[in-house]
Amino acid sequence: MGDRPASIYREHPGQPYTRQSQKKNDNYIKGAPAPRVTQYVQGAKKGDHEFDSAVILTLDEDCTVRSEALESGRIAANSHLSKVLDPEEDYILRIKPYPHHVLRYHPLAGIAQADRYYEGMRKPFGRPIGRAAIVDEGQIVFKVEVDEGDLPEAKKALERASHKMPVPTRVKLEK
Template identity: 40%
Template sequence: MARKPARMWRRLERPYTRTEYIDGAPGTRVRMFDMGNKSADFPVMLTLVAKEAVQIRENALEAARVVANKYVSRRAGASNYKLKLRIFPHHILREHKMAVGAGADRISQGMRAAFGKPVGRAARVKPGTKIMSVWVKPEHFEIAKEALRRAAMKMPTPTKIVVEKGHELLKGKI
């Protein structure tokens, strides 16, 4: 079955997270949360911050992670950055699957038992929540900024890029 449009899941709803009570709850599709050189200490930190309250599906998180990681690792080098995904998709999305097509009215039960089956996961985000952070050296500042801009294109909410650490090292670049 085809994936539903993201607008169906964007609105914040009541949290549905207790996987011990949910049969068939899918695992997360986000492969990694920490990438790059995890042990090094980098002086500049940039963060992607959400501007609106929204649910971000796991496939959007994974797409943003992949595009940011690929851009920074190819431009700056594998050992010259650290990237961290700061949110986890805890919320389980449900869908009430309806029969469609000819003769569907005979098969369908309408809204009877319409609670829905688990189909995916999403991260619940409020305004000001840090979604993703990149740590780099000052000479790779523009690369990290572009990587976060590309990751922001995959998000269902407006975002902003904030320099959290290393302002003094970026004279004339901000």
């Protein structure tokens, strides 16, 4: 089975539903997969270079962003930046949210007499299938620090990353 569509998990849960067990050891989720994001900071990590300005990508709605979406946005932004700028000294790309929220899947029974399958299953917990970051409206998702002359390229890179996000986004200069 492939990834389930992001629309299933896009809704902002407020507080994640977690298992409440009578035994303390069963309260945590066993076997949660690792986040798909490989690097949270890219570009000129080494060095004492101070950048003049920064461009940020924020979300216009509360939602959960899957770690796959964060990773594909990072790849899209970094591939554009590395083509036009020197990755060793011209920019720093940062991913701000961390995907802590564990996504779970409980398959529905599509067979006859499925009511027996669901007896006593009001809120079935499901098995963990991925991770997501719970992001509030206006929260910074990506941040690119560049010099003043490279601002248009940083904006283009974050616009490419915005196509990977599940809700409308806004690219703006950070003050």
